[in-house]
Amino acid sequence: MSAVRTVEGDVPGGLLGVCDAHDHLFFGSPRLPGQELRSRSAALAELAAFAAQGGGTVVQWTPYGLGRRAADLPALSRESGVRIVAATGLHQAVHYDDATLAGLRGRLAEVFVAELTEGIGTSGVRAGLIKVAGGFHALDAHARWTMTAAAEAHHATGAPIAVHLELGTGALDVLDLLCGELGAPPHRVVLGHLNRSPDLTVHREAAASGCYLAFDGPSRTHHATDWRMPDAVRALAEAGHGDRLLLGGDTTTAAARSVNGGPGMPYLLRRVRPRLAVELGEEAVRRILTDNPGRAFAVEWPGPVGP
Incomplete structure (x- = not known):
């Protein structure tokens, strides 16, 4: 049975509701000293603010070794009423020490x-x-190693593969590797951060493969x-790829949280949703926030659906 694996068990994709398809409740990296997302109370406040906007x-795309705090996620989900999906995987090498x-x-x-x-x-x-994760306009040996392992894990489990594109670049190289050399089905691949490199030609070519395209990290004007x-x-929707689009917030620093004065998780629904509705219409935006994530993150798990 097709299901999305949440931290409290597997659920049909149609039950996700409005979905922030890429964000972080907990995250810590030596690349962002002093901005770690470690506070449980702040994470709960962000979830509550997201839920208040209809989320x-x-x-959560936080992978191995970067402070996922997986044990805290089920209680946070219950207390907030927001479903949470956790990640395995590995980020770029710069986020880890050599021993790890x-x-x-x-x-x-x-x-x-x-x-x-x-379990984690x-x-x-x-x-x-x-x-x-990929690199800037290239795939180094670390990216190839992690993507090879991700493809192997996908083939063993059916899990989707979500890819951090460095500043939105390298989308086609990632697809050549994951879907070409390594045989992962394109519809099981989510490319993140396409908004950071607004190359509409590359966007359309990537979408034509059948993968999902995530526009995440709003309010980063730089x-x-x-x-x-x-x-x-809008260009992707008009080209017939509206069913492959995803939206997310990608809150990676404490300063970016709404409880600390930043846009945080609720910004996606408070500001981005109505802005996109002007371009696409309310119904198209509803599908992007609800129907698309239910398909993108739902897979045929080998075992039975359930906790």
Whole structure:
């Protein structure tokens, strides 16, 4: 049976409601010192603010080793009323120390599969997607290693693969590797951060493959997000790819949280949703926020649907 694996069990994709398809409740990296997302109370406040705007599900893309706090996620989901999907996977090498990466050599796919099927650490919380990352206009050896492991884990479990595109670049190289060389079905791949590189030709070519395209990280004007993103989304919809679009917030720093004065999770629904409705119409935006995530993150799991 097709289902989305949330932190409290598998649910049909149609029950996700309005979905933030890429965000972070907990996240910590040496690349962002002093901006770690570690506070449980702040995470709950963000979820509550998202729910108050009509939000139903948050997909957390925080991968292995970056402070996921998986054990806290089920209670946060229950307390807020927002479904949460957790991730396995591995980010770019710069986010880890050498010892961590060395400890994963030769067993990365095994770790991904275990976190998808058995649980993250001792939490018992099973991941629902595999998050990996490309580089700036290129795929280095680390990216190829992690994507190879992600494809292996996908073939073993059916889990979707979500890809951080560095500043929105390298989309076609990622698809060539994951879907060409490694055989992952395009409709099981989600490309993130397309808003950061508003190349409409690349967007259309990527969408034509059948993958999902995520426009995430609103209110980052230095990434040309807010003012170019609606045009990019409209162009894809007009080209017949409206059923492949996803929207997310990608809150990665404490300063970006709404409880700290930033846009945070509610911004996606408070400002981005009505802005896109002007371009696409209310019904098209509703489908992007509800129907599309239910398909993008739902897979045929080998085991029975349930907690």
